[in-house]
Amino acid sequence: KQEVTQIPAALSVPEGENLVLNCSFTDSAIYNLQWFRQDPGKGLTSLLLIQSSQREQTSGRLNASLDKSSGRSTLYIAASQPGDSATYLCAVATGNQFYFGTGTSLTVIP
Amino acid sequence: DTAVSQTPKYLVTQMGNDKSIKCEQNLGHDTMYWYKQDSKKFLKIMFSYNNKELIINETVPNRFSPKSPDKAHLNLHINSLELGDSAVYFCASRRRQAPFTEAFFGQGTRLTVV
Numbered sequence: 001k002q003e004v005t006q007i008p009a010a011l012s013v014p015e016g017e018n019l020v021l022n023c024s025f026t027d028s029a030i031y032n033l034q035w036f037r038q039d040p041g042k043g044l045t046s047l048l049l050i051q052s053s054q055r056e057q058t059s060g061r062l063n064a065s066l067d068k069s070s071g072r073s074t075l076y077i078a079a080s081q082p083g084d085s086a087t088y089l090c091a092v093a094t095g096n097q098f099y100f101g102t103g104t105s106l107t108v109i110p
Numbered sequence: 111d112t113a114v115s116q117t118p119k120y121l122v123t124q125m126g127n128d129k130s131i132k133c134e135q136n137l138g139h140d141t142m143y144w145y146k147q148d149s150k151k152f153l154k155i156m157f158s159y160n161n162k163e164l165i166i167n168e169t170v171p172n173r174f175s176p177k178s179p180d181k182a183h184l185n186l187h188i189n190s191l192e193l194g195d196s197a198v199y200f201c202a203s204r205r206r207q208a209p210f211t212e213a214f215f216g217q218g219t220r221l222t223v224v
Contacts, residue, residue: 032210036215038151042217042218046213046214046215049212091213093204097158097166100145100152100153102152103151
């Protein structure tokens with residue numbers, strides 16, 4: 001069964017700093033990996049989707065990479081802003097469902 | 111236009127009651143899901159439907175019964191609600207056929223059983 005782990009569980013950084021969130025998964029037979037953002041009391045907002053054949057995807061200040069063979073993905077956030085404060089979740093998709101990581105709670109201090 | 115919409119957003123009810131949560135997607139996706147987010151914020155799948163057919167039914171009490179009247183709708187009915195059912199329930203959809211699309215989630219339904 002697929003297990004997804006995210007490290008660190010919580011992260012606090014000063015505004016302007018670049019940061020990396022990590023996601024690891026145990027079964028490399030995935031179709032894609034998706035990064036989400038969840039604000040307190042809100043739903044999930046899709047940030048980036050990486051298909052299994054891709055190595056990385058970029059959207060604005062966000063860059064996600066995927067190394068399927070080693071079961072790892074990273075989300076790089078450049079020049080962090082207080083508005084980036086949220087919980088970040090990665091989800092690994094198999095044929096029938098997707099498995100979520102435990103999330104990283106990010107706080108960007110002004 | 112909301113891609114995946116759930117109603118209600120909040121639901122407070124007493125133990126023993128029966129309640130339903132509705133979900134609709136306007137993306138033309140063929141697969142819909144119900145996920146439960148517990149107090150520790152971990153998301154776990156409950157059910158998955160593909161073209162109105164149940165394809166995943168995780169270990170969920172049979173008090174929970176999903177119903178998919180058509181590809182665009184997946185409702186969740188819960189009988190005899192218990193305190194432990196309190197959680198946030200998320201509906202999601204995606205296209206299951208390759209190339210697999212990103213998944214879209216509803217805003218969640220916060221269920222509180224008192």
